[in-house]
Amino acid sequence: MEIAQILSNAIIVAAIYGLIAVAVSITWSSLGLINLGYGFVFSFAGYWAWLTAQHLSEWPPLIAAAGILGGAVGGVIICLVVFIPLHDKPNFTTRGMIGTLAISLIGSQALLMQFGPRAKSLPELFGSWQVDVAGMALTSDKIGIVLCSALMLGVVVIWMKGSRRGLEIRAMMMNPHAASIVGIGIRSTGIYVMALTGAMAGLASVLLSQTYYIAPFSGLTPLIKGVSIALCGGLGSVQGAVIAAMMLGLTEAATSRFLGGQYVLITQFLVIIMILIVRPHGISGLLDKAREQ
């Protein structure tokens, strides 16, 4: 009973942060860009969804779509401002990372100036009903969050495996130079990747706003958690990110159950550091050899 409760909480946490982790992971491995601007993308997408809910309609799919679209736009902004000018310059990795941080600073200040520091909340997307499964109460938002993020992840994975663009992205992960020889444009692929990962962050934002609020700086914690999960799973690996998300979600749920909420980060970081000391490239960081030329 209790274990089931912990597990369900773990899965929900994993579902949301896993989305960001996979986004960070894909960006790093295909573009070589450590994107710390997802915090901004997160809030940006949240505000899009909020504006839609305020001015257009409160129809849930529309709000979710607005969030996803906003995230994609935010990702493309980062791509145009940071990735495209910098990708063939010296010290790209450091400068790219600092550039995304600068964007997150600028963006959150701009949001703060535009919308003020007060938090906004979205309407409930999944209604408010409950299902009892094996004696355990599952609320609608929990089910909705897990289903949506699983759907998104599934779509992304299938798209990456099956489509031509996905093949291009995967080819660029392995060997960017050979990719350009084959006819894959680094810049155009960069835009696809950033739009895709931004959309994932946007969806995570909409989902997380079911439990929290939308504020100019609300993207920070999800970003840090997502980055930690991506790190732990091994940058560049989707499966690794999913496994790590599950592990950290489990840690979080178990810690808040047995030790108390304020120890969550401590136990999580202990777990992350342990994993990284045992496997410096994360749980399944097999791909980074190709990136660390």
Add this chain to the structure above:
Amino acid sequence: MTEVLKIDGLSAGYGPLRVIHDLDLVIWPGERLGIVGLNGHGKTTLIYAIAGLTGWQRGSILLNGEQIGRTRSQGAGRYTHQIVRKGLAIMPQGDEIFTGLTVEEHLDSGAFTREAWRDRKTRKERVLDLFEPLRKLMKTPVGRLSGGERRMVSIGRGLMTDAKLYLVDEPSLGLAPKLGQSVMEALLAIDLEDSAMFIAEQNVALLEGRVDRVIGMHAGKLKGEASTTLGIG
């Protein structure tokens, strides 16, 4: 008949190094051209210059009458994909492959145009007819293949689109002589129709008498046109 490739006054290099000096070259449809030269005399750089991958370059390069050369001194590789889409297939030297993709995905990655992507099945069949050993390796990641198989994959990838010009860089490099021979056989067996093929090679014996023209390359310039069979132009 328009030339497949017409290079006029091409110079290219990397930073202060000038590798290719005022080079002129014409390749006609249906022609197989061999470029022979020692290491470091600019064969690979010539291929890279055609694809826009060198540090800087100037001079005119016409691919099927379309200008793809430009005077530029930065952005190596920035426009390569556009050039490649205009009908260039590059089969690079060494292992420029995507280690994690399977052979099948690898061949698919060569079919980047919309039409090629649509009928990639038949194209793959065509490549497999040429490289029979790949047929049972389709699901294997390329990273696990041997050197000869990798070379076959890399050449097969180039054959997946309707390129006007195939640029083959050192197909026999690093392979056992027998394997190199068979890779070369496969290249010669390809039906060119109205496209052309450009093979850069160190080993003259592999090319002699089997391609239409052999041109020597020395210190960034082409030397002589030892025309063997075809006398167009």
Add this chain to the structure above:
Amino acid sequence: MTETQPGKLQPITWHNPLEPWGADQGNPELTSVAQPDAGDVWRANTAYKAKTYKVGRLKHYVIWSNHGRRLWRRWRWWPTRRNVLQIRGLYNRKTLKAEKKIQDRRPIYWAVCLALLAIGPFVFPASMYNTLLSAGTIFGVFAAINVCWTLILGTASIFTLASYAVVGVAAFVTTYLSMQWGLPWYTLPVGGAFIGLVMGGVIAIPALRLDGFYYALLTLGLNELCRVFFTTTKAFGSASGGLYGADSFIPDSWSPVAQSLLSYYSAFGLLLATLFLFRFINGKRLGRVLRMAPEKREAFAEACGVDYRRARIIIFVLTSAALGFIGGFYATLYRGTAFSIFSFDTVLLGLAMVTIGGIGKAEGAILGTLVVIFLDKVLIGLGPARLFLIGMIMLGVVLFTNNGYFGIKKQFNAWRDKKRGEWRSMRSEKGGEALPEEATERDNKDEVYFLRFDKMQRDFLKTLICPEIIEEHRRQPLGQHSAALERLLMYFRRAPMDDKYALQRNAETGRYKIIAFSGQRGVSPRVVEDREYDTIGDGYHAIFVRRVHDLMEA
């Protein structure tokens, strides 16, 4: 034909010297076509065509006169043998005078800038005195932190984002200890240094295993961990905005201005101390060892016997102790700390400070801190736009410079060298001239010069060719010609024997055919064309036209 055209010489008229004695054949007088100036061709061929700019690469050293006897006497940094400003004594080769020049001007700049900071409180405008003084204090502390951080980022090349976390932890723990046990103010920095040492040791463990950006992301999380831990722990005043109440060295009995002045100068002293630390780590053995092992060449350095990992960790731990010291100092200076030291914005601002000036340089860290603190603390009236502005500056610096403000010079020099190399290699021309590669391979350098001369001569002769000349040759293939035609024929006659044209007379028909010599003894000439000419004059002219054609083609 007498008037002078620009760029063309006067036509040369030839008078037959034998004319007064009656020459039965030949012309009494011949006027040549107007010839272009051969000097034009020379100038065009020898001109320096690359566009030049008046930007020199000479370093403009300050040169003083010196006494010959004192040429080798220098100031030295006591007690070392190190030369102050690296002054070099030398003799001017032209004037034969003794001179001395400064090769390293950086100490002068440092002294001037630090002196400006030292006299700052006396020149601040009265209207903003308090703002500037408190901003100056914050600047001193943050510059000290950033210099230490630069030491880790640049010298040790460990990309950590947890420096502010170390400072914050040291500050909080010392404040707590001071409040609990009543520790006096002078123990706080020392205690902070100890805490920093311990923390540095703990954080350094993952740095041994993780590389580059994995570590950066991990430390980002670590920072967040510290923030959450301190804001949620009751002992550290989770309810209020921070923990205050530590013992301070600033006497309460002093006037507010005197208190601010004391804190300003103590922060300034802290900055000086950190700069010395930077100098003694970066400029001494550890820094030099690590300069042998730059990023991506670690394996090579290791093969040379450089234990770069150990050096990095030592620097990391030492600098962490220094950061802890600064944390303790911060606690005594402000009697405590706010939670904002752990916030993500602080890390971002710190990163902005370090990047704007340039990572890896102490002057970069100080300049960046100055810019950011000025925007953030002095221009308070701008509101949230300050951070926006800082972000824009940071983004601009990252987009346009490789390594901040102090990297611009190096970047510009590298760019200029690249451009220069490209221009130089694009400059060599087509046609006859030997390329540098070939020139070095030829043993007989006369050939190289001959090729160059020959190209110029052909360029000149091409300018002479015009219908008049061809018509003149057709009229009279042999005999005295005008000067221009004579020059042309002279060049044709001098051609080497291989592939030189000749006429072959068919003995039966008496007609002429053009042939070309093989240039080799025993190899018969080849027939150039099947056409036959009736007279020898027609044949001569046909050969002439053919050679003119060849000349124009070449």
